[in-house]
């Protein structure tokens with residue numbers, strides 16, 4: 001179980017409030033989709049969960065710990081053992097082979113070479129690329145690169161996965177394939193996934209729980225069906241209409 005709780009979190013850049021007094025509980029062991037228009041605060045929210053950003057006011061609690069109270073060593077441990085990230089543009093290291101890219105997070109965690117090679121091979125197989133261990137990122141398609149990004153994140157065995165529009169750079173067919181992969185892995189491993197997306201179809205397909213942001217505020221939370229059947233405000237109704245159109 002890995003609880004994530006925002007308690008009255010505001011993140012201000014000058015007069016702009018990227019997050020505006022957010023209070024939110026993200027359910028454990030589920031895929032939580034963060035939706036909203038461009039600039040609504042999705043990435044800012046995500047980056048508070050691994051302390052890449054600090055709130056201007058309020059608190060973020062993960063697994064019963066106030067992240068603001070972690071000292072440097074505890075924060076380093078938290079980042080290594082508790083959260084992994086999958087990036088929109090993959091974030092692979094171009095000078096490292098595929099297997100070394102997957103091993104990278106394990107190396108940072110201090111896992112011994114033999115053990116990390118074994119784990120990396122396991123995850124390479126899990127994402128369907130067992131024949132590509134010695135390829136380099138430049139030899140792979142976008143979809144294959146993101147499979148490696150996913151393998152690297154899962155290999156770290158952290159309970160929380162942060163995914164910032166991980167499939168938005170991919171064509172629709174590849175994107176569907178990656179969604180299926182994530183759903184299959186999630187069935188098996190039950191991570192607490194925080195998945196930022198603009199795409200309503202994607203959210204409908206993969207989410208267990210949805211958070212809709214607008215101008216740094218939480219407008220509605222619930223299942224995707226809740227959004228369709230009981231939109232909380234006229235704004236939500238309009239937002240969901242774009243799906244029907």
Ligand SMILES: Nc1ncnc2c1ncn2[C@@H]1O[C@H](COP(=O)(O)OP(=O)(O)OP(=O)(O)O)[C@@H](O)[C@H]1O
Pocket residue numbers: 013016017018036037038039040041042043044045
């Ligand atoms: N470092 C920063 N300095 C100033 N303003 C920022 C900074 N980072 C984000 N913002 C502003 O905060 C608001 C929320 O940004 P954020 O990137 O979280 O939105 P988003 O919903 O993830 O957008 P997108 O879908 O376009 O990625 C935006 O108005 C953005 O311009």
